[in-house]
Amino acid sequence: MLRTFFADLHIHIGRDLLNKPVKITGSKDLTLTRILQEASRRKGLDLIGIVDCHVPTVQEELRELMATGQAVALKDGGIQFESVTLILGVELEIYDQNCQGPIHVLCYFSNLESMAQFTEWLSRRMKNIQLSSQRVYVSAHELQRKVKELSGLFIPAHVFTPFKSLFGKGVKQSLAEVFLPELIDAVELGLSSDTLMAEQIAELHEYTFLTNSDAHSLIKIAREYQAIQMEACNFSELTDALHEKKGRRIFANYGMHPQLGKYYQSICKHCDGRSFEAEICLTCQKKGKIKGVAERIEELSSDQIEKRKRPPYYYHVPLDYINGLGKKTYEKLLEHFGTEMSILHDAQIEEVSELVGNRIANQLAKIRSGKIGINKGGGGKYGTLIE
Incomplete structure (x- = not known):
């Protein structure tokens, strides 16, 4: 039986278990454990994505939680902590020869082992594996293929913001200038756009839209989120929902008014x-x-759009x-x-x-x-x- 779960899949870590910075602009209170507690006990979320799980000390903190029984790895992917499921993610910056400017992307993996393998691969292709949102020195295509080799999800982040995003800075007109379209699992809209705005761009028609907080402090968690219809909270069910398989789907987007x-x-x-x-x-x-x-979306909009049936977009105000x-x-x-x-x-x-x-x-x-x-x-x- 399908149920509805609340999910925010873009949350940053400010400090690791050694109190060293991860996301430089993130709050000092934004540790892995504090995020899990906040999401479970106060926000009421069922599923969260933390996008700095590539950091070795973050993985060490997670292993400690699992060793003490506070967190449990799920058979179908994800890690359970109290009433919330953690999806392991990483935000990276791409700026290859095809880019007009830097682009941020989100990559998610089903378990700690896959994320650790990705960390090992990343450590030879970025300058500082301890920090968030760092530039990875490979082509976008190579990065996409590596994520898929590890059975991960690949999602362009906050795609319209003027700086460090796909359409805001990265491409002139089409995502195909940089990415392999078939290896994209969904698109994150960002705080200044909504479904009606993004639907004006024809090539986005085939992708599921996500609305996430990009939280840099505890209070900002769930300033944007989505309701997802799934049978259970795990990585496998999330993957099916993004691709609308077996009845799984995004049921509603809750985003700040653009x-x-x-x-x-x-x-x-x-x-x-x-x-x-x-x-x-x-x-x-x-x-x-x-x-x-x-203005940027108006530049990119197409007169010929075959609209798909989208979930409702509710204007949420934190x-x-x-x-x-x-x-x-x-x-x-x-x-x-x-x-x-x-x-x-x-x-x-x-x-x-x-x-x-x-x-x-x-x-x-x-x-x-x-x-x-x-x-x-x-x-x-x-x-x-x-x-």
Whole structure:
């Protein structure tokens, strides 16, 4: 019998068990064990992907958890910790001769043994195996083939963001300029786009869309996630869901409204200008802009699109975006409702109002209905909610 599971497949580690940095920009609290505890006990997630599992000391911490019985390897892939399943992943940067700019990709493996083999292979092809999101000095095709040799999943990351992504920087027009299309398992949209925007690009029609947090701190875990219909939480079931086999599938995407993303609209590099004529900012009269995701997708869009049936895309707003919801109120909600998933999906608005007041309850109601107002983000600044 198929069930619905909540999954966030792009979470970074800030520090390893020796307190040494992994993701330089990641929070010091973002350790492997803390992530697993947060996802299981407070976020209410069923499946997570940690994308720095190539690091040897991260693997050492995982082995310690397994040796003490706190974590258990699953027969069909993945590692169980309390109520959450861990999928072992790595984020890498490609910049080969076919790239116009650097591209970040996500690779996932079914077990610790496969990830350790990949680490051994990577260590001879990158400068620092201890750090996250490092450049791998091989062609994109070679990397894809190696991932498939180890029965892994290959997914381009946050594909539209202006820097270090497939369409934002990596290619002029088509993913086939760099990648072997048949060796791509899914596409991660990123915070500044949604299904309707990505569907405008014809060559993405065949791929499943993922919405993940790219979390650099504990609070950002599950700021984007998806509901997946599977029989159980493991690597094999996830693989079938990405390829819509045996009834497994992405049931719904929960993503931040694209306008909340920090690269949604084009912004002048020199000022806060948002209007341009022939690449000239109409505010400061200087040339140069950070091209927004909306504009880039418009460039890539096709008039001839055979649309496939996609799961619904719900505009999710993380709790920490709600105006007036501070740490004490957040903890009060968690204590009462259990997890963030319970607050966002199941809590009665009247009960929220009684617990923490009308201001927060009204915003939550608007979020669920998709009727919240937004000041658009761009140029590296996130958008904000309008009450």
